[in-house]
Amino acid sequence: xxxxxxxxxxxxxxxxAGFYFSRVLTQPANQTYEDxxxxxxxxxxxxxxxxxxxxxxxxSMPSPYGYRLRGYYxxxxxxxxxxxxxxxxxxxxxxSIKYARVFLDLGFNALIYxxxxxxKSGGENTTFGYYEADDLRTVIDWLIENKPESRSVGVHGxxxxxxxxxxAAAKDDRIxxxxxxxxxxxxxxxxxxxxxxxxxxxxxxxxxxxMLWARALTGMQFNQIVPEEAITRIDAPVLIIxxxxxxxxxxxxxxxxxxxxxxxxxxxxxxxNADHAESLVKNPQAYQQxxxxxxxxxxx
Numbered sequence: 001x002x003x004x005x006x007x008x009x010x011x012x013x014x015x016x017a018g019f020y021f022s023r024v025l026t027q028p029a030n031q032t033y034e035d036x037x038x039x040x041x042x043x044x045x046x047x048x049x050x051x052x053x054x055x056x057x058x059x060s061m062p063s064p065y066g067y068r069l070r071g072y073y074x075x076x077x078x079x080x081x082x083x084x085x086x087x088x089x090x091x092x093x094x095x096s097i098k099y100a101r102v103f104l105d106l107g108f109n110a111l112i113y114x115x116x117x118x119x120k121s122g123g124e125n126t127t128f129g130y131y132e133a134d135d136l137r138t139v140i141d142w143l144i145e146n147k148p149e150s151r152s153v154g155v156h157g158x159x160x161x162x163x164x165x166x167x168a169a170a171k172d173d174r175i176x177x178x179x180x181x182x183x184x185x186x187x188x189x190x191x192x193x194x195x196x197x198x199x200x201x202x203x204x205x206x207x208x209x210x211m212l213w214a215r216a217l218t219g220m221q222f223n224q225i226v227p228e229e230a231i232t233r234i235d236a237p238v239l240i241i242x243x244x245x246x247x248x249x250x251x252x253x254x255x256x257x258x259x260x261x262x263x264x265x266x267x268x269x270x271x272x273n274a275d276h277a278e279s280l281v282k283n284p285q286a287y288q289q290x291x292x293x294x295x296x297x298x299x300x
Contacts, residue, residue, distance in 0.1 A: 018209030025191070025210065026125040026218050028090045030118050036094035043281050045098040054097075059113070061142045063135050067122025071113025071139070073147065074100055081300070082109040082150040084139055086161030088182075088277060089126060092119030098280055099156050099181075102288050106295065109150060113139055115164070128160055128187050129227075130220035133167035140174055152176045152300060158277055159183060159249065163227050166238070166257075170230035177300055178234065179291060181241040182277055184249045185228035185256035193250060228260040237298035238266045239291070243274030243282075267294060 031039070040046035056072040063069050071093055083103040085096035093112040100110035115132050116123025123131075136155070143150055154177040157165035162183025169175040184190040188211070192203040211222050231238060242254035251270065258268035269290045271279035280287040 014205060014209055017206060018213045021195075021206065021210045022213035022217060026127065026214055026220075027117075028126055030090050031092055031094075033092060033094050033119065036092050040094060040098065045281055045284075046094075051094065051097060059111070059142065059146075061138060063116065063121075063123070063131075063138060065116070065123065065131055065134070067116060069113055069116070069122075069135055069139060070120045071111060073143075074104060074110040074112070076104055076107060076109045079107055079109050080149055081107065081152040081154070082111060082143060082147065083154045083156055084111045084113075084136065084143070086132075086136065086155060086157035086164045087112075087115065087118070088159030088161050089128075090118075091158075094119075095158070096161075099158065102280070102291060103154075103156070105288065106292055108154075109147070111139065111143060115161075125218045126160075127218050127220040127225075129163045129167045129225050130218075132160075132164045133171065136164055136168040137172050140168075140172065144174070154178065154300065157181065157183065163187070163225065166227040166230050166234065167225070169236060169238075170233040173235065175236055177236050177295070177298055178238045179241065179294070180227075180238060180257065181279060182243060182246060182249055183227055183240075183253065183257065185226070185253040185260070187225035188222045190249060190253070191222075194248075228256050231257055231266065232261045237294065237300070239294040240266055240268040241279050241287075241290070242268070242270055243276060243279050244270045244272055245274055245278075246276045248276035 056074050059073050060068050060070050085099045087095045092114050096112040103110050114121035117126045155165040156179040158181045162180035165178045169178050195201045240254050240258045242251050258266045271283050274282040
């Protein structure tokens with residue numbers, strides 16, 4: 001007589017679980033500058049007092065979505081080339097310093113900034129590139145307006161930052177190259193992978209319900225966060241980097257990105273002995289050499 005309560009209860013539990021995991025996804029617990037700096041020092045990619053001693057210009061610009069983006073411009077006197085560095089989820093611009101240094105050594109200026117809902121930038125949620133790609137294009141607007149000497153503008157991204165870089169480059173031909181380090185080929189596929197690995201949950205029906213909640217709460221659409229599709233629309237050179245031992249975003253995502261366009265495969269360097277976001281940490285010299293070779297081959 002009360003059998004109708006069972007499917008109703010199941011629907012209620014499923015809706016609640018979907019809401020909970022959508023909040024976990026879009027409201028990550030983010031690092032402070034202090035925590036990120038300490039982690040970088042422990043990893044050996046930042047020395048004590050190095051960041052404080054670096055010459056830098058604080059910058060700020062309005063996002064098209066109503067908050068402010070904050071970061072720093074690191075000048076390399078006389079250079080006409082600039083790289084914008086995009087950090088990963090839960091991190092902030094402090095994590096971008098190690099990549100900025102690689103490009104500074106190669107003769108570039110560097111611009112590092114916090115994505116929405118990270119560091120000192122505004123924004124109430126994280127959308128994995130859905131809005132962040134437009135923010136990156138706003139950063140490029142600022143750079144071209146305020147640093148007109150920058151005739152070449154490349155983007156380096158780590159993890160979520162790699163996705164942001166690829167999505168933006170697919171829509172903005174001002175980006176002259178992309179280095180995509182440990183990004184995923186599809187947000188939906190990555191969420192399915194993590195649901196299984198972190199929570200031992202099946203992808204159906206939880207992930208579709210979570211996707212619906214995420215769209216309702218933020219406006220993000222998973223079917224538009226597919227870097228392996230976006231990369232086929234990028235004319236600029238793209239280098240894929242991924243750790244061979246990456247257990248968070250499987251190396252198969254890197255191969256999918258590299259081979260997304262069979263007529264124009266992208267170079268892909270699989271970094272030895274590296275877990276997620278460790279390619280530079282574990283292979284500092286080889287990392288810089290791979291990027292230098294990529295830039296030289298692209299005549300950048």
